Amino acid sequence: MDNLALNDGQKTRLLSLALERDNPAAAPNEDEQKGDLLRDILRCALPLETPAPNTAVGLGPTCGGLRTVAAPPLGELLRERTTELVVLQRIKEYAKALGKNAKSGIERDVFLAVYFAAIAAARVSRQECITAHTDEDLTQSLRFYAKVAWMPSNLKDLLVKAAEGCAQKPESSSTPKP
Numbered sequence: 467m468d469n470l471a472l473n474d475g476q477k478t479r480l481l482s483l484a485l486e487r488d489n490p491a492a493a494p495n496e497d498e499q500k501g502d503l504l505r506d507i508l509r510c511a512l513p514l515e516t517p518a519p520n521t522a523v524g525l526g527p528t529c530g531g532l533r534t535v536a537a538p539p540l541g542e543l544l545r546e547r548t549t550e551l552v553v554l555q556r557i558k559e560y561a562k563a564l565g566k567n568a569k570s571g572i573e574r575d576v577f578l579a580v581y582f583a584a585i586a587a588a589r590v591s592r593q594e595c596i597t598a599h600t601d602e603d604l605t606q607s608l609r610f611y612a613k614v615a616w617m618p619s620n621l622k623d624l625l626v627k628a629a630e631g632c633a634q635k636p637e638s639s640s641t642p643k644p
Contacts (some may be wrong), residue, residue: 496572503576507523508541508618511585512557544583545620547591555596558584579611583621586628593631 472480483538494502540557541550555603565577586608597604611617612625 497614497616499572500576500579500614501618503572504579504616506634507576507580508544508621509539511537512543512553512560514539516628540580541618541621544580544587544624549587549591550597551588551592551594554588554592558588579597579614579617579621582607582611583624586624589628589631590624601632605629608632 538546543553543557561577561580561584565581567576568574568577585595585597585599585604588594599607606624606631612622612629617625
């Protein structure tokens with residue numbers, strides 16, 4: 467029984483839309499892909515070793531979805547004010563290494579966001595600079611990533627706080643580190 471009152475042409479069009487495999491509306495957009503990848507990375511534990519140069523990007527076995535006692539997820543490490551500076555530096559280097567070896571612009575952008583989130587966490591929780599970027603450049607990058615649609619709100623807040631702190635400091639007072 468047909469309760470939709472569609473003509474045969476409309477029914478054919480509706481069926482073709484449902485069966486179409488490459489429907490652009492159904493494919494995730496770039497922001498959704500970046501958001502999904504970022505959330506996956508933030509659920510992963512920090513690996514014991516930073517990937518070697520030219521290593522393929524992959525989240526590996528440390529990202530199984532279950533939290534281990536010894537290794538909290540990266541997202542938690544970035545948000546916790548008690549995270550040690552050396553851990554934030556390791557997160558920064560991890561993201562930098564994987565970003566350099568990214569297979570796509572999406573991966574590169576997401577690892578760059580994690581890189582800046584680690585720098586922001588060091589600024590906010592430890593009042594330390596763990597980058598050689600100038601405060602002006604750093605403020606611009608932090609503000610940029612705080613505005614992207616795919617950034618989780620808790621990291622947006624962290625990036626905004628760090629950007630505000632950088633903007634308030636005179637350039638000569640920062641002691642950048644590589």
